[in-house]
Amino acid sequence: MKPQKLFIVILGAVFFSLAALPSIQQTQRITSGNEPYLPSVTYDYMNVDSPLFLINNPVSNTQYSPSPPSGGGGPAVNNRGATLGRVLFYDTQLSKNRTVSCASCHDSKLGFADKVDFSEGFDGDVTDRNSLGIVNAKFGRFSGFLWDRRANGMDDQIFLALESSIEMGLSKDTMVARLEATSFYPELFEDAFGSRQITAEKAANAITQFVISIVSFQSKYDHGRESVQQISDAFPNFTTEENLGKSLFLTHCSSCHTSDLFVMPSPQNNGLDLNYADKGVGEQTNNPGDYGMFAAASLRNIALTAPYMHDGRFETLEEVIEHYNSGVKNHPNLGAALRQNSLPNPSVPPRQLNLTQTQKNAMVAFLKTLTDTVPAHELKWSDPFDPANAPNGLSGIxxxxxxxxxxxxxxxxxxxxxxxxxxxxxxxxxxxxxxxxxxxxxxxxxxxxxxxxxxxxxxxxxxxxxxxxxxxxxxxxx
Ligand code: HEC
Ligand code: HEC
The missing domain is CATH 2.60.40.3080 (Immunoglobulin-like)
Known part of the structure; x- marks a missing residue:
């Protein structure tokens, strides 16, 4: 080729590559203000030292563990997966109009529950039921999630929240497109799953990893429990009142709220109403035998998660105790522990506890020993978009x-x-x-x-x- 021609070819190539430039799609970047502040070395979400008393109990040691979205093996939780899950959990981009994140209804300072009867979703509509605290959500899972346990796995539950026309109103496709358009999610997905490809299933899996990493074993109850053999032994660090409350709880309550996590293996009826506006499990099955059947979550951190019951009808723990003391209704499905006879009988009224004021106070005092303030202060479970939670006070990812x-x-x-x-x-x-x-x-x-x-x-x-x-x-x- 003559030098002249070569020159023209090169010129042409340069021209074409320059002309081609503007057509290269620039992905839209979210402003850096919306980038999370993450630590350079991930926090530890994997090495959870469950206390022995939890591991040794077959109820509390039934642990929920999601399978990875690829279907492959590996640990259910890894540090980079949970890190991605943390960012997603706190990101308002996960709701249609970018106003609500998971954390809006699951506030770390409130035992990851909400302070209202019914939580407000992205469009101002409210949820049908009271928000559930999600601390220790991984333990004692026999029959799934939610008040009526209709979600088999946590991923199912996450899609219910995301796609709900009340809660977040976001389709899977929109979610994926939004995450792809950010400067940071492709990298976080690569860290977590080995590829920059973003899918809704991976996102749900990462959020699940984060949620099940949120555990709490540092309450006054835990410190006492560690130093005795049996749950029924007096705890050395408890006051006389708290020990009295514990033994009353074990007598009257622990057949339904079982193990050291006080979880319910399956839905029960606790006689809130004779006719339930919300039929609980019965809403799904239409079977009268399921009317008024609900499953409470763990009573851990219960003092933080007011109001109480599926409809948030009780503002205080005192009201809850008074319900069990004198307010239980004779519903046909009422749990055996709340009946006088073992068989349901409409003519025999439910059991009355006839507690004295001292005993009622003691039960409330006991329930308050289940509070653990650690989860609200752990940076690894905190909002990564809040500069106050930036690791070492430094900012930027x-x-x-x-x-x-x-x-x-x-x-x-x-x-x-x-x-x-x-x-x-x-x-x-x-x-x-x-x-x-x-x-x-x-x-x-x-x-x-x-x-x-x-x-x-x-x-x-x-x-x-x-x-x-x-x-x-x-x-x-x-
Ligand atoms: C608008 C409020 C709202 C938002 C947003 C929301 N939730 Fe919930 N969440 C609730 C309510 C209310 C319940 C109980 C609903 C029921 O049982 O029917 C619940 C239940 C749960 C449970 C079940 C706990 C158990 O013990 O069974 C988990 C887990 C959970 N949410 C996680 C999430 C995650 C993760 C997100 C974000 C993807 C999210 N939630 C978004 C209100 C919300
Ligand atoms: C027959 C089983 C049963 C017994 C016994 C029982 N409960 Fe419950 N408990 C339930 C059910 C079911 C719910 C949820 C009911 C609903 O929301 O419709 C519940 C809810 C609660 C809640 C509210 C949970 C929340 O997240 O809002 C508290 C607190 C509670 N019970 C404490 C107690 C105490 C204290 C006792 C003993 C005095 C007791 N329970 C005895 C079945 C039982």
Whole structure:
């Protein structure tokens, strides 16, 4: 080819590639303000140390575990799957008009339940039933989820919420399209499932991983339970009143609210009404034998999840106790524990507990020992879109960067080593534990030396970033 012709060909190629540029589809980016603040090293969602008293009990040790969407094996929960689930759980993009997230009706400060009888969905309509607390939702699962246990698996339940015309109003396709259009979800899906491909099933699986990671074993009850053999032994850390409440609970309540998690293996009737406006399981089956049958969730954190019952009819635990004390109605399906006779008999009134005020107070005091405030304060279960929950007080996620800091712990000198940095320019900042900046430098080197010479021993953060990527590593100085 003559040089002249070659020149024209090259010119043509350049021209065509330039002309082709505008037609390359730019995916729409959600503003960086909507990016979650995530830790550079994932929080631990996998290693849950269930107390022995839970593991040894066949009821509380029945654990719900979702199968991965690919159908493959592997652990039901992994840290990156649950991290993705956390972001989805708190993301209002999961509702039609972007106003409501799962957390709107499952508030970490309220035992992951809601404070109203019926929760408001995306369009201002309210749910048919009271929101359920989802702490320890993985345990004691015999018959599925929801007040009538109509959802077999948690993924089913998640699609019910997402696609519900009251709760979130979002189709699977719209959800996938929205997530694909963000700057961060493709990467989070890749982290969780090994590919950037986003599907509704993977999203539901990740949310499930997050939800079943939310467990609570740090209540006053747990601390007492650990130090005795039997649930019925007096707990050394309980007051006399709380121990009295516990024994009354074990006598009158624990046949339905069973095990140390106080869960209900199957729906029951507790005599709220003679004629139920909401027939519970009977709404699905139309079978009179199922009318008024409901399944309460775990009574763990019950003091945080008011109001109570499927319709939120009781504002306080005192009202709940008074119901069992004097208010139980003689419904044909009333549970045996609440009847005087073992067989239903319309002419024999339900059992009256005839509790004294001291006993009623004791039962309320006992129920309050089931409160665990840890879940509300754990960063790993908190809203990742809230800058207040940014790890170490630092902000921004961007793409994680392959780099490490060594030796660690270090003395005087540490080094930052990059893999595949392609000699881009990076900022390197050293911060102390309170996020105060100690030093700031820039480098294009693959291996950069940090002089920590005269800094006091302690824990520092090494933050490496440019406008696209960011990574923070903890560095211990001896
Ligand atoms: C508008 C409020 C609202 C939103 C939004 C919402 N929920 Fe719920 N959630 C409820 C109500 C109400 C119930 C109980 C409904 C029933 O039993 O019929 C419930 C029940 C549940 C349960 C069952 C708990 C159990 O022990 O059986 C789980 C799990 C749950 N929600 C998770 C989620 C997740 C995950 C999301 C987001 C995808 C979500 N919810 C969105 C209100 C909401
Ligand atoms: C026969 C079984 C049965 C017995 C016995 C029983 N309950 Fe219940 N409990 C239920 C059912 C069923 C529900 C849910 C009813 C509904 O919402 O329609 C419930 C709901 C509750 C709730 C509200 C849960 C929530 O999330 O809103 C509390 C609190 C409670 N029971 C405490 C007690 C106490 C305390 C006792 C003993 C005095 C007791 N229960 C005895 C079956 C029983």
């Amino acid at each position: 961007h793409n994680r960067l392959p780099m490490d800091v060594y030796p660690n712990p270090a003395q005087n000198v540490a080094r930052v080593r990059f893999t595949n940095s392609e000699h881009q320019l990076f900022n390197i900042r050293v911060l102390d534990q309170n996020g105060r900046m100690i030093s700031h430098d820039q480098t294009r080197l693959d291996n950069y030396q940090l002089n920590m010479g005269d800094l006091p021993a302690g824990v520092y953060m090494v933050e490496v970033f440019n406008d696209r990527q960011r990574q923070v590593e903890k560095l211990i100085l001896k």
